[in-house]
Amino acid sequence: MKILASAILFVVCSLSVFAQVKAPTESVLDRFLRYVKIDTQSAEDAGKVPSTEKQLVLAKLLEKELKDLGVQNVRVSEFGIVYGMVPGDLPDNSKVPTIGFIAHMDTSPAVSGANVNAIIHKNYRGGDIVLPNDKTQVITVEKNPDLKNLIGDDIITADGTTLLGSDDKSGIAEIMTMIDVLRNNPQIKHGNIAIAFTPDEEVGGGIDKFDIEGWGAKFAYTVDGEQLGDISNETWSARTATVTFHGRNTHPGTAKGIMINSMYAAGAFLDAFKQAVPNRPETTEGREGFLHPYVANMSEETSTIKILLRNFDINGLAGQEETVKKVVTDIQKRYADVKIDYESKLGYLNMKEVLKDYPQLTDYAIEAAKRAGVTPEIRPIRGGTDGSNLTARRLPTPNLFTGGHNFHGRLEFNSRKGLEKSTETLVNLVQIWAEKSR
Numbered sequence: 295m296k297i298l299a300s301a302i303l304f305v306v307c308s309l310s311v312f313a314q315v316k317a318p319t320e321s322v323l324d325r326f327l328r329y330v331k332i333d334t335q336s337a338e339d340a341g342k343v344p345s346t347e348k349q350l351v352l353a354k355l356l357e358k359e360l361k362d363l364g365v366q367n368v369r370v371s372e373f374g375i376v377y378g379m380v381p382g383d384l385p386d387n388s389k390v391p392t393i394g395f396i397a398h399m400d401t402s403p404a405v406s407g408a409n410v411n412a413i414i415h416k417n418y419r420g421g422d423i424v425l426p427n428d429k430t431q432v433i434t435v436e437k438n439p440d441l442k443n444l445i446g447d448d449i450i451t452a453d454g455t456t457l458l459g460s461d462d463k464s465g466i467a468e469i470m471t472m473i474d475v476l477r478n479n480p481q482i483k484h485g486n487i488a489i490a491f492t493p494d495e496e497v498g499g500g501i502d503k504f505d506i507e508g509w510g511a512k513f514a515y516t517v518d519g520e521q522l523g524d525i526s527n528e529t530w531s532a533r534t535a536t537v538t539f540h541g542r543n544t545h546p547g548t549a550k551g552i553m554i555n556s557m558y559a560a561g562a563f564l565d566a567f568k569q570a571v572p573n574r575p576e577t578t579e580g581r582e583g584f585l586h587p588y589v590a591n592m593s594e595e596t597s598t599i600k601i602l603l604r605n606f607d608i609n610g611l612a613g614q615e616e617t618v619k620k621v622v623t624d625i626q627k628r629y630a631d632v633k634i635d636y637e638s639k640l641g642y643l644n645m646k647e648v649l650k651d652y653p654q655l656t657d658y659a660i661e662a663a664k665r666a667g668v669t670p671e672i673r674p675i676r677g678g679t680d681g682s683n684l685t686a687r688r689l690p691t692p693n694l695f696t697g698g699h700n701f702h703g704r705l706e707f708n709s710r711k712g713l714e715k716s717t718e719t720l721v722n723l724v725q726i727w728a729e730k731s732r
């Protein structure tokens with residue numbers, strides 16, 4: 295890639311620049327190891343934010359640590375969101391937009407995050423990594439090609455019985471260490487920096503309570519991506535459709551000529567849907583969108599099928615809706631006595647729709663990565679982030695890498711270099727914003 299030549303150039307100068315930087319009071323790895331010990335697993339359908347009280351344990355620790363680092367306006371909101379502001383050190387901070395950094399405190403409900411026993415595999419020599427407390431859990435080179443870039447690095451994993459919590463305690467540790475580095479290095483000039491740590495990213499909902507105005511950032515970054523260099527300014531757009539089949543129920547013993555069983559129409563719908571829709575989760579990757587029936591509730595009287603519509607092209611969603619409606623029309627003809635309703639709801643829009651008007655957010659992140667000697671790669675996200683919600687609410691927020699891998703599972707890992715280079719990228723990024731805006 296053409297990025298490579300300039301990346302090499304930047305390695306040379308970045309080493310000399312970062313070599314002059316005074317180390318943080320505490321290393322990013324030590325911070326990370328402290329945060330992953332705290333169980334912050336969120337829960338689906340809790341009906342409140344935060345969904346679990348234990349997330350507040352980390353929120354309160356971060357509140358204290360931010361205050362100890364001299365961060366101003368530190369507070370934990372009633373929803374467990376931690377906010378703070380690192381004041382700029384320029385003669386006139388108002389010339390540089392306030393840049394926000396966000397990481398989430400919760401870990402996925404999919405796998406336990408209690409009693410995480412982080413293991414440091416020092417000086418990795420290559421090959422598969424067997425996790426010691428469940429030997430069926432193996433991080434293989436075949437499934438993790440990035441491992442070959444980590445030879446000589448210290449790799450951090452869980453012990454095979456839990457997730458690690460790199461998603462997103464890596465992001466938290468990196469943001470905290472960035473603040474620490476800036477505090478120890480007054481020669482690094484930057485504008486105001488807004489900090490936020492959110493609960494319930496994994497289950498949705500936390501970000502709905504985010505106080506954009508009170509926080510004060512003009513632009514922001516979520517620090518919640520995966521391998522070194524991955525920068526995302528694009529997610530797909532999302533709608534959810536619900537198809538409802540209305541039949542008529544009665545006692546089956548006396549149902550002759552009366553009962554209309556909606557389940558047959560629903561079953562026929564699924565069968566026809568599969569014929570009509572080649573793009574499904576199991577057949578797509580990269581920038582390909584899909585249609586995906588993901589839950590059905592069936593009974594004689596009423597059956598419902600919910601369908602995810604996902605498309606990187608915002609106009610593509612309309613075409614996908616037409617596809618679903620056409621299947622509905624066909625089935626309605628075949629099952630005239632079952633009334634079929636269709637409705638759909640917008641989830642979120644591809645953040646690119648907004649971010650295309652602010653190319654500097656991505657450009658500066660690319661330059662920040664290069665200055666840290668990391669090769670940037672723009673990768674669209676097949677999902678939503680806290681940033682998709684914020685971007686839709688007019689706070690443009692792309693996503694930055696953390697060095698992590700295999701999120702939401704027991705094979706999750708990061709590395710010392712992953713944590714350090716991600717931190718260095720954040721320090722570079724605030725400097726670049728100051729350089730370019732003055």
Ligand SMILES: [Zn+2]
Nearest residue numbers: 398461462518
């Ligand atoms: Zn995450």
